[in-house]
Amino acid sequence: xxxxxxxxxxxxxxxxxxxxxxxxxxxxxxxxxxxxxxxxxxxxxxxxxxxxxxxxxxxxxxxxxxxxxxxxxxxxxxxxxxxxxxxxxxxxxxxxxxxxxxxxxxxxxxxxxxxxxxxxxxxxxxxxxxxxxxxxxxxxxxxxxxxxxxxxxxxxxxxxxxxxxxxxxxxxxxxxxxxxxxxxxxxxxxxxxxxxxxxxxxxxxxxxxxxxxxxxxxxxxxxxxxxxxxxxxxxxxxxxxxxxxxxxxxxxxxxxxxxx
Ligand SMILES: [Zn+2]
Numbered sequence: 001x002x003x004x005x006x007x008x009x010x011x012x013x014x015x016x017x018x019x020x021x022x023x024x025x026x027x028x029x030x031x032x033x034x035x036x037x038x039x040x041x042x043x044x045x046x047x048x049x050x051x052x053x054x055x056x057x058x059x060x061x062x063x064x065x066x067x068x069x070x071x072x073x074x075x076x077x078x079x080x081x082x083x084x085x086x087x088x089x090x091x092x093x094x095x096x097x098x099x100x101x102x103x104x105x106x107x108x109x110x111x112x113x114x115x116x117x118x119x120x121x122x123x124x125x126x127x128x129x130x131x132x133x134x135x136x137x138x139x140x141x142x143x144x145x146x147x148x149x150x151x152x153x154x155x156x157x158x159x160x161x162x163x164x165x166x167x168x169x170x171x172x173x174x175x176x177x178x179x180x181x182x183x184x185x186x187x188x189x190x191x192x193x194x195x196x197x198x199x200x201x202x203x204x205x206x207x208x209x210x211x212x213x214x215x216x217x218x219x220x221x222x223x224x225x226x227x228x229x230x231x232x233x234x235x236x237x238x239x240x241x242x243x244x245x246x247x248x249x250x251x252x253x254x255x256x257x258x259x260x
Contacts, residue, residue, distance in 0.1 A: 120186030
């Protein structure tokens with residue numbers, strides 16, 4: 001191996017979470033074998049590609065398939081909170097999707113799934129979901145949220161994020177920040193069990209289906225078209241509303257400290 005067959009790599013912001021301590025926040029060298037795609041070199045360094053928003057090679061934005069040559073300087077950036085799309089070329093144009101974000105979560109993120117549904121986001125979750133199924137759903141355009149770095153590195157996964165926090169409420173804040181969800185929130189629009197959008201139901205029609213006190217106190221009811229569950233603004237709704245409020249406030253605030 002000629003001594004010149006190396007590249008220089010530098011990762012920015014929270015991407016450093018995936019690196020060993022000694023390599024964080026500075027440039028480091030990697031040996032080059034052949035002319036690999038920049039995506040493979042980034043992942044070999046430990047960073048799952050869905051965490052990467054922009055790659056610059058020698059100062060120029062490149063797609064993930066860009067082949068590296070000896071001496072290249074590679075700068076790897078996470079998503080920016082206000083990304084100026086005109087100013088930078090995204091690492092993978094397939095990521096630029098319109099419409100409401102749709103999520104699929106791994107089996108460890110049940111509480112986060114419930115919270116996202118609570119906030120109105122289309123969220124698929126099964127505790128026994130297998131990696132192949134999750135990757136397929138992610139290939140179909142869903143954003144994969146996971147605590148499994150290996151799963152996130154699969155090439156089928158186009159959009160996704162490694163969930164850093166252990167606490168569901170903090171995970172929700174992370175997700176709001178990362179995907180800029182604050183303006184798209186539709187609280188209590190979706191069934192927490194089935195993920196289906198709730199439909200309004202005539203108050204009269206639920207008279208015999210809910211406790212008398214609830215019927216007397218509540219003006220409006222909604223029903224899940226799949227499981228038939230009835231929803232109204234009870235005390236748990238107030239609790240959940242407070243959680244959402246806190247999330248929106250936290251997501252709008254300064255970034256959390258990096259985990260360590
Ligand atoms: Zn339901």
